[in-house]
Amino acid sequence: MDNIVVNSSSTARRTTIPSNCEHCVTARLCHPALEGHQALRSTPFHGQKLIHRGEHVYRAGDPFLNLYQLHSGSAKVRVTSLSGLEQITAFPIAGSLLGLDGIETGVYSCDAIALEDSLVCILPYAELMDNCHDDFGAAQEFNKLLVSNTNQHCRLLLTLGCMTTEERIAGFLIGMSEQMAANGYSPLEFTLKMTREDIANHLGMRVETVCRVFSRLQLASMVKMSRRQLKIRNVDALRQMSCG
Amino acid sequence: MDNIVVNSSSTARRTTIPSNCEHCVTARLCHPALEGHQALRSTPFHGQKLIHRGEHVYRAGDPFLNLYQLHSGSAKVRVTSLSGLEQITAFPIAGSLLGLDGIETGVYSCDAIALEDSLVCILPYAELMDNCHDDFGAAQEFNKLLVSNTNQHCRLLLTLGCMTTEERIAGFLIGMSEQMAANGYSPLEFTLKMTREDIANHLGMRVETVCRVFSRLQLASMVKMSRRQLKIRNVDALRQMSCG
DNA sequence: CGACTGATTGACGCCGTTCAACGGCCGTGG
């Protein structure tokens, strides 16, 4: 139901609504017509954009105009303090909505950076708001989406505030696994698209500690890792270690 | 402009719109009529509720019906994991809106607990949504409010992920100070309403460490503390220590 | 092929936790 079609670069230049979007998780927001509301029957399609690995989807400080839905690929969302400290707050994958942080002030407060070549759908916020204006159901869905983001951050706060490094890593892997499953991929075998450095930053640790924990998990036969390729051998043990 | 009238228990049983609310930060959401929109001219007032120190405003797991605006007093918002780990995500004070975490699933995901006897305004979510339906400006304000919440959590993530204990405490005090200033209280002299334990939990530390850092700050003449009464002696040093 | 970035492992030291004891404030009840 939530199937996301995998990146196919041939769709990068389309100017009509991609047929993929019929199965898209937020299709109702993009194209309310699909839901049979008497609202806008059709929403202009504003195209997709190919973001290469390492490039920004948007930057902190840029004027907030669009939301971006990750159609394929993956990214990291990063917040930076005045003094230059950086914290990665999320690793969105296909289906995720990016750019919400700009809603508060009209300026993005985070950076979103592609972890691999990724395709994003451009959703002009003004038009999305128009849709919400006409389709109150969509507006309420949108509210839920905003709060869902907040609640995810709460869980991460709990991780950073209360857990040991082992628990953080275990929880991180379980989370990634579930995210994969929710998108129709294998939950037990996938590749981590981010560096150890990124993982460390996200979890409030150092690279070396991340490596050491990975080594220990491997020694305990809970996972098998070779570079970024991951195979989970004992989900239950991992889940137990992650503190629920 | 953002003045919040201090708790007066005589208002606890009012059944009409309290005159205080004219200056309330979210008055537009509660009472859109005040903004001259052609939407609802008047919104039913659903009363206030006195919450004693230590009592819950709402509990995780309760069905989500109302938002609560803290009219006076203060609270802590806490998220709890399945395994019983707890993390305090915020210390809202007068003017803050509580209960947003329930929007995602229709069930509150956090606990909100009063730190002192506090007065909350009850805002039935359904009626607030009705207002937003009729007054699209209010709906957009509400979106900003939701995202503002998320962005605050991002800053806390940065604190927990990147900062030393001293930087966390300094940042915490600066934050409290600014919150006080924004509400018309003295930014340099106020009382912390939460326990050391609460502060420690919020900042991902232990009580003993919190005490030790406080002691050091006092030794350095940056603050003067006696129990929960706080006087800031050197804001600049504190702000610098807090890592911007 | 060579330089560079990312990943891994070891040795060491420090910051923050843990454990323990004490002091002080406050609410309660006599």
Place this chain on the structure above:
DNA sequence: CCACGGCCGTTGAACGGCGTCAATCAGTCG
């Protein structure tokens, strides 16, 4: 009113987990 008890806050000493520094290795890209 005072006496008591419990919670909150503070301080000390010792431990240990994780960060720091450094060296090595493995891919990757020019």
